[in-house]
Amino acid sequence: xxxxxxxxxxxxxxxxxxxxxxxxxxxxxxxxxxxxxxxxxxxxxxxxxxxxxxxxxxxxxxxxxxxxxxxxxxxxxxxxxxxxxxxxxxxxxxxxxxxxxxxxxxxxxxxxxxxxxxxxxxxxxxxxxxxxxxxxxxxxxxxxxxxxxxxxxxxxxxxxxxxxxxxxxxxxxxxxxxxxxxxxxxxxxxxxxxxxxxxxxxxxxxxxxxxxxxxxxxxxxxxxxxxxxxxx
Ligand code: VGL
Ligand code: ZN
Numbered sequence: 545x546x547x548x549x550x551x552x553x554x555x556x557x558x559x560x561x562x563x564x565x566x567x568x569x570x571x572x573x574x575x576x577x578x579x580x581x582x583x584x585x586x587x588x589x590x591x592x593x594x595x596x597x598x599x600x601x602x603x604x605x606x607x608x609x610x611x612x613x614x615x616x617x618x619x620x621x622x623x624x625x626x627x628x629x630x631x632x633x634x635x636x637x638x639x640x641x642x643x644x645x646x647x648x649x650x651x652x653x654x655x656x657x658x659x660x661x662x663x664x665x666x667x668x669x670x671x672x673x674x675x676x677x678x679x680x681x682x683x684x685x686x687x688x689x690x691x692x693x694x695x696x697x698x699x700x701x702x703x704x705x706x707x708x709x710x711x712x713x714x715x716x717x718x719x720x721x722x723x724x725x726x727x728x729x730x731x732x733x734x735x736x737x738x739x740x741x742x743x744x745x746x747x748x749x750x751x752x753x754x755x756x757x758x759x760x761x762x763x764x765x766x767x768x769x770x771x772x773x774x775x776x
Pocket of ligand 2: 619621627654655680
């Protein structure tokens with residue numbers, strides 16, 4: 545009997561769109577959407593363009609309508625930032641170096657403070673967004689995560705902000721899945737938030753296996769992987 549019921553569920557799950565059988569996730573007052581780094585540098589024509597990055601914008605605009613709380617982040621580097629390959633003699637973008645706080649991937653110059661490349665996409669349509677967290681503004685420390693810089697200890701203040709506003713659940717979307725989205729989601733778990741990553745509202749860079757590793761790490765940490773169609 546149980547086996548028959550199990551097969552029935554399986555058949556239902558494969559034949560009927562998930563949105564019709566899975567309980568929809570309804571963001572409430574205790575939920576926040578974190579929109580990560582949807583900035584010109586990571587979009588087509590940008591210096592660190594993420595493949596198909598522009599495709600996240602309409603998806604994020606749509607799900608944002610379900611959220612009372614939306615926080616956006618902005619990668620915000622000094623000129624000559626330590627994460628730029630251009631400041632390390634003989635190094636090229638996507639190579640790595642060892643810094644005091646650990647391994648650092650080196651990137652093309654991107655998201656320099658005050659430049660057009662650092663601006664949020666003009667196609668984002670989220671007027672209720674309440675806070676923009678800038679990160680990576682210390683010249684010698686990178687910060688993929690919206691919560692904690694790459695030294696593992698300097699906080700951006702985001703966890704305290706969300707807790708002060710009684711947020712218990714965060715939904716993460718944006719660019720790039722395997723760097724700023726993943727690090728943000730992992731830190732959200734460490735800070736005690738129920739954490740969802742909206743897969744189709746993100747795109748990855750995928751260098752040296754980084755995308756598969758990010759999903760494995762997030763899965764292990766209890767991050768829930770969902771689709772935008774699960775929300776509503
Ligand atoms: C990012 C690489 C360097 C990101 C930021 O937003 O994922 N990736 N800086
Ligand atoms: Zn960066």
